[in-house]
């Protein structure tokens with residue numbers, strides 16, 4: 741199940757690379773395993789999940805997170821289109837671009853181990869950039885760690 745999800749996300753990551761090649765500064769790049777494990781921790785990477793309350797898609801992304809990420813859109817539609825946010829957040833490829841976009845802006849060392857890596861990205865995704873040093877809920881943390889142990 742998870743292997744299938746990773747294959748699905750692999751294409752998303754290569755599309756994103758193209759986007760950032762044309763960007764200015766050295767990009768923060770989350771690899772497929774990192775994206776896959778954040779997806780696993782967020783929802784079991786359930787790609788049939790749509791919007792529920794204020795979160796959408798397999799990464800459980802809020803409007804504010806999408807906005808801070810630079811409002812990526814599905815197939816390059818204008819971000820001002822009604823429904824642009826849920827259409828992107830509910831699509832695994834596009835949702836991966838949201839995570840990448842957010843980390844471009846907010847990547848930092850959350851756990852104080854002097855490197856910025858997937859453990860930090862997972863915290864930033866769950867807790868936001870400013871609270872990312874705080875405590876993760878057990879379910880998310882266990883799912884993430886177990887995924888990284890298996891695939892990382």
Ligand SMILES: *[C@@H]1O[C@H](CO)[C@@H](O)[C@H](O)[C@H]1NC(C)=O
Pocket residue numbers: 784786787788789790
């Ligand atoms: C994925 O989410 C859908 C919609 O909530 C649910 O019906 C389905 O059981 C979930 N699948 C898994 C594998 O959890």
